[in-house]
Amino acid sequence: MATLSTIGGLAYAMGPSVEKSSKGILADVLKCLGDNKKHMRECTLTALDSWIAAAQLDKMVPYIIVSLGDQKTGSEGRKDLFDWLSKHVSKMSDPSEALPLLKPSASSLMDKSSEVRKAAESFMNEILRICGQEVVGRNLKDLPSPTLAIVSERLKLSTVHEGFSESVKMVTTSMSLPSKAGLKNNKHGLNDRGSNVGKLVSQRGLPARASVTMVSTQDPAQSQALFNIKDSNKEERERRVLVRKFKFEEPRREQIDELKIDLFKHFREDVSLRLWNSDFKRQIDGIELLQKALPSSWKEVIELLDILLRWFVLRFCESNTTCLLKVLDFLPELFDILKDQSYMLTEAEAAIFLPCLIEKSGHNIEKVREKMGELIKQMINIYSLPKLIPYILEGLRSKNNRTRIECVDIVGYFIDHHGTEVGGLMKNLPSVAALTAERDGEIRKAALNTLATAYKNLGDDVWRYVGKLSDAQRSMLDDRFKWKAREMDKRREGRPGDARAALRRSVRENGSDIAEQSGEVVSRPVAGSMISRDFGYADAHMDRHMVPRQIPSTSGPVDWREALEIVALGLPEQSVEGMKVICHELTQAADPESTLLEDLIKEADRLVSCLAVMF
Structure with a gap:
């Protein structure tokens, strides 16, 4: 922080000559925005304030573009940088020199962090206010069509530049909010049935709070198939999407960009725009469309399952509970369809979805935890238990204590319903037994309950499989096993280990x-x-x-x-x-x-x- 203050002071003292004398230093200063300490980021922004007073923003733009695209900057750093840009862009001698920042800002509109998306939108609106729609449209016209459509909707462009594609025109018009002019033109559009313009204007006139779908039934897109699997190459996609098996990692920015491309390529445009919208209500509309199509389009859903699972992972990583609950209502229906069709997840599909499901099973809302727990139990219908167990065991090492508790409980469930031999549960009992030494009382309790379930199944043989334990741990287990034996006797369930002996x-x-x-x-x-x-x-x-x-x-x-x-x-x-x-x-x-x-x-x-x- 002292170094940042010194650099800021030097830049202010040197004036415009600092840009020539200190090439490369600004890039290192911007890297400090990736620090997780708020005070450090504030010092960085203070240094940037001194720098912009000396060298002007247009000289800093190339370095800022690199920083916005750097994954190490982090969501908080990008959000702070966009806020800083919004404050200074209006003070530029020539605001059009900030136009090169539009494209990285457009990419940030699809960021997984809602704070980054809001900050990027605010910055782009500031440029739009200063430079005008025509200039902004001309600089964004070579963006990919899906990105261009979303940017046009978010910025609420009323006049679309000639370079925009016809599909983007249609989507932008259909998704814009109603206006007085739109309501007037709506009457004319309804009378002119043969005019495509009339159809689009009529969509603009729909009330925002109406229960009708976002795109009118007159929209030509509605006549198209919901899914496009013509050029789908599932094997190639699965090879392209590199994920770390078992251990969960937050989706990287390039993975999110690839998902967006796949989504718009293989799903109907109106569905893609709903699913990729920052408004959770529209995301829910998209899920409902998929829900209705599921029974009749299961073949297409299976072909595109990897894309859907990647989208679900994004929803798990966001904080909107309403949308998350809707996803958790949809997934059991999807898994039932897969089970009915005797479909088993590929290794790539499991590696995409399971680490996130396991890690997020320790959600802080009880209702979400319950639904995720039931979903994990349902997974054995579409993915074999021996292959599922390593993912659950990875959850025992999570930093989230709730996740560890849920995973221990799930291990106990599988032992109770399928025995210790199935899926290699017996050889993994030491991982559960080790948790009896944890400080957290809830984790210890969950581990003891699971081991008591194993004792019910194995009897005294359980001691052979729990690994090395301290005297205190053995004492806790012994007390819990005696309690379990008494409970079984009260319920007339026999003695621990009897069922296994009878099976043998x-x-x-x-x-x-x-x-x-x-x-x-x-x-x-x-x-x-x-x-x-x-x-x-x-x-x-x-x-x-x-x-x-x-x-x-x-x-x-x-x-x-x-x-x-x-x-x-x-x-x-x-x-x-x-x-x-x-x-x-x-x-x-x-x-x-x-x-x-x-x-x-x-x-x-x-x-x-x-x-x-x-x-």
Whole structure:
């Protein structure tokens, strides 16, 4: 801070010559806006005040453009810089010299931070007031069409420059607020049915608080399909979107820009403008349009699922609770559709969505936490539990204590409903047990409850899987286990570990029957808790996730499927018996006269997936 004060003083003392004598220093000064301390940013702005008094703003513009595009500047730094620019742009000798700042400002209108968006809009409106609409329009005409449409709407341009595309004209007119002139022209537009201009003007005359949609039913866009998958290349998009697996990171600016391009490319224009609007009410309108189209357009939704998931992540990262709750109402419906179509998320789709869902599950609003918790539990219908567990375990290391508590509770839920063996939960119990040493009492309580659930399932064997613990931790666990045993006795649920022992006996007996039949397996229900769902193999292509539900008439594939489900459970004894059945079926299919091979090949992806789980 002392250095910044010194630089500001030197600049003021040197006057205009500071620009030639200190090349590069201004760029370093602007980097200080990325500091998370407010006092540091204020000192930086004070130094900039001294600099602008000496060198004028037009000499600083190239450095400011770089700073606005630098991700390290941070949202607070960009917001402060836009506020500072708004204050000084009107004092320029020639305000048009600030026009090069329009394009980086337009990009900031799509920033994930609402404060940055407001500050950028305020700055652009200041330039618009000084320079006029024609000058601003001429400098923005070569922006991409989607960005240009949003900028035109936000700045409320009443006259659109000739360089603007026709689609932008239509969107800008349809989304502008009503005016007296618009209301007068509305009557003429309604009478002139054949005029496109009349249609657009009639849309301008709609009241802002009306319940009708943003774009009139007469709009030609309404006749177009909601989704455009003609040039969709899902595999290429998934390779292009680089995300860190398991651990959540805030979306980077370039990722947000890529999402905007994909959204406007593959979704109808009116829907894209709603979803990419800063007004949460219009975002909700866009979600409702998707909700209505979901039952009939599930194929298109699956093809564009990665884009939707990236958009949902942005909504999770924002603070608007109303829009977030609407998203959380829509997602269960979407996941039910995916389940009904036997679709399994690709690894890329899971890596896009799950880290954010897990991290944000510790929301400070209880209703949001509950909905997110239910959503995570629902995920096993479209993503296998063994692959889901690592994401949940990453949540145990979150800096947000609420997130850690939610993740511990979810681990307990899966243990209670699916057992400790399924999904590798047993080998991850040390991660839960380690939380019993936390200072936060709520985290300790959640961890103890989850371990008590594991004790109910495993009995005294649980001590073999909790890892190294201090005497104090062991004492806490022992007290909680005794309490759990008493509770089970009151409810007549038997003793801890009885259910697991009975399951093992059942498996041994079934295994003996199978061995005695020399490979001839009789179809029977699988003992124990089991996930009643189809298991699919996560591949990058959509069609490979569509697991067929029809059962062939031959007995071979039926036994093959049952064996795959047994192996997928992860129980050692059951897996061995399941593999015996699989080996028998493969031997039968190897016969040149057998017709089973073609049916079994269709299930090869499931076999590979199950074998991966075993490893």
